[in-house]
Amino acid sequence: MSNPVVIENKISSIRKYLKILDRYKKYSREEIESNIDIRGAVERYLYLVSQATIDLAEAVIAYKKFRKPSTLSESFHILNEEGVIDQNLTEKMIGMTGFRNIVAHDYEKVNYDLVYQILQGDIKDIEEFIKIVDNTR
Numbered sequence: 001m002s003n004p005v006v007i008e009n010k011i012s013s014i015r016k017y018l019k020i021l022d023r024y025k026k027y028s029r030e031e032i033e034s035n036i037d038i039r040g041a042v043e044r045y046l047y048l049v050s051q052a053t054i055d056l057a058e059a060v061i062a063y064k065k066f067r068k069p070s071t072l073s074e075s076f077h078i079l080n081e082e083g084v085i086d087q088n089l090t091e092k093m094i095g096m097t098g099f100r101n102i103v104a105h106d107y108e109k110v111n112y113d114l115v116y117q118i119l120q121g122d123i124k125d126i127e128e129f130i131k132i133v134d135n136t137r
Contacts, residue, residue: 003063007137010056011130017049018127021119029116043103043110046118050100053093053126060084060133073097084136085129092125 024032024042032038057075061068066082069075073094080090099118102110 003059004137006059007056007063007133010052010059011134013052014049014056014126014130017045017052018123021045021049021123025119029112032116032119033112039112042115042119046115047100047103049123049126050096050103053129054097054100056130056133057093060136063137072100085132089125089128089132092122093129096122096125 021042024038024045027035027038032042054072054075057079058069060066061075061078064082064084066078069078076085076090076093076097079085080087085093096118099114
């Protein structure tokens with residue numbers, strides 16, 4: 001599969017996950033933490049959208065023939081170095097990578113204040129990222 005197709009598929013997946021997550025914005029922080037079904041769905045789709053965003057960054061790097069990252073978060077540093085994204089968005093995407101690692105590897109107890117913050121507002125950073133990537137192809 002060519003990289004433009006991979007990029008388009010990743011953008012499509014991210015948009016799908018964002019749409020699903022939108023349904024959970026109506027819940028309070030307490031409802032998310034206390035209801036195992038809601039909590040599980042929100043955590044899972046935040047993980048999926050985070051992973052797809054990382055995959056998208058890596059696909060852009062491969063397509064543009066930028067240097068290969070050695071870590072997940074380095075992908076966003078490379079996109080910043082190459083002028084694709086600014087420093088502010090780079091830091092936000094690196095933070096998202098850290099959150100993804102916590103959920104994926106159960107490094108520590110999930111902070112539901114952070115989950116709620118991501119769901120209610122920080123998710124817009126991912127929307128900004130895919131808009132920028134979509135416009136640079």
